[in-house]
Amino acid sequence: MFPIRDHNPSQSTPVVVFALxxxxxxVFLYDLVAVQSTAELSRFYARYALVPAFIxxxxxxxxxxxxxxxxGGIMHLAGNMLFLWVFGDNLEDEMGHVGxxxxxLAxxxxxxxxxxxxxxxxxxxMVGASGAIAGVMGGYLLLFPKAKIDVxxxxxxxxxxxxxxxxxxxxIWFGLQVINGVSADLYAGGxxxxxxxxxxxxGLALTVPLWLRLGAQAFWERSHGHPPHPEAQYSFKRTSVPTVQRRPRRRGPWGR
Structure with missing residues (x-):
């Protein structure tokens, strides 16, 4: 189950989302080009990844x-950036760029x-933006629980x-993380x-002060649980490519 877009694009340009x-x-392209061996990758991760034993x-x-x-790979990067793109712009709208x-980062x-x-x-x-983006998702849940997400x-x-x-x-996503976390071996990687x-x-907790400042329950009532600007209307248009009609099969002497 993957989100591909929400129905409320941001009103302002999400410069921080674009920058992130x-x-x-x-960084991924640099890693791909500059790190050429397993030994170099190990040194690179030892220096820049989060290694609990080192901490x-x-x-x-x-x-x-x-x-x-x-x-750790192109799909890891693509998935994270997709989630950041879908959920980050409206949060940046409400929090401001610096906020x-x-x-x-928090x-x-x-x-x-x-x-x-x-x-x-x-x-x-440990590598990846997943944790920070999970915070974005938690903040989105608190501010816009009824926003439509195309999945x-x-x-x-x-x-x-x-x-x-x-x-x-x-x-559902959060529940799966908890269930898998309980059953996973944290020392085995993955x-x-x-x-x-x-x-x-x-992310949910850090968004509470903003939610209260916006009016808490009153904010939900005003916005109906959606980002507070008009919803985009998406539709699938018919293609201009003409349909090719299938020619009927000839019947043979035996009716086939």
Missing amino acids: IAINVA SQGEGLTGIVTHMFLH FLLFY SGFAAGFAQYIGAPFSQVP FIFLIIIIRIIPVPAWIMLL TAYWAHAGGFVA
Whole structure:
């Protein structure tokens, strides 16, 4: 289940979202070109990833921030940037550019801390913007719970794009992180589920002051749980390519 867009594009240009996407892509391309061997990759991650065992020894503290801009592969990067694009612009609208940037970094820090607490002596490097983006999703849930999100669903033979309220998609996502986090071995590597869950909770909590300032329940009533500007209307247009009619099959002497 992947979100592909929401129905309320931001009113202002989300310059911080654009900048974060550009930085993440640039760092990934640098990593792809400059790091040519496994040994170089290990040194690169040791310096810039978040390695809990290093933090416990008082080393590698810069990784608390720099890990948010590293990605392990093109799909890892693409998925994270898609989520940031869908959920980040409206949050930046409400928080302002500087406020959103600080919020994003704080959410990423909280996500890294959650993963560290779960496995403080793990030597597995943690990389990715997922934790910070999970914070964006938590903030989005609080401010715009009823915003429409177009979700791409792929279930074996069922392929659909359907609009769903944000709260359904986001709570399902959060629930999956918790369930997988409980069953995962944090010392074995893989997906940092607790970083996702921790970032989500942190983002929701960090958004509470803004939600209260906007009027809390009254803000929901005014905006009906949507971003406070007109909803975009999306529709699928018919193609201009002409339809080719199938020629009827000739019947043979036996009626076939």
